[in-house]
Amino acid sequence: MKKTTKFSPEVRERAVRMVFEQRAEHSSQWSAIESIAGKIGCSAQTLCNWVRQFERDTGQRDGVSTAEAARIRELERENRELKKANEILRLASAYFAQAELDRRNK
Template sequence: MKKSVKFSPEVRERAVRMVEESRADHPSQWSAIESIAAKIGCTPQTLLTWVRQHERDTGQREGPTTSELARLKELEREVKELRKANEIL
């Protein structure tokens, strides 16, 4: 099994910025992503995920933003804790 590598938020932001900046030099967004992914050592699919989330966060794409996803996760955790408390009672 392959161990997943954690990239810092700074590395993710820089990689997404590099894709945006080099987009004009490539025939498609995907080819820009493949080029940048090879340079930073992640898979193109991973970088695509970061780019898509950035697009949602900046209103360029439909879907939940990072803060909305974090809030949802927090609420799900809270519901789980409350269900456990209710079982005890």
């Protein structure tokens, strides 16, 4: 289930770049974010989240990068599939073992 996004990756990238470019013209990063968010039509918190994620992706901030998060999601999905497969194999093995015991008793 994929989320639909109102803003394209190019718009997000440009907005984040504008925050860093205009940071010197404002008293704080938050005021730069508020100014730019109004111009592109998103909330200041949304733009702040984009900036924080960019900082994590470039190593300027601690946390999980976008690539690492995607890898974790993929590994978790694979892990779920393997657990399901193991459960199916365990049940099948038990079923056939019981069938073999029943056949020997007759």
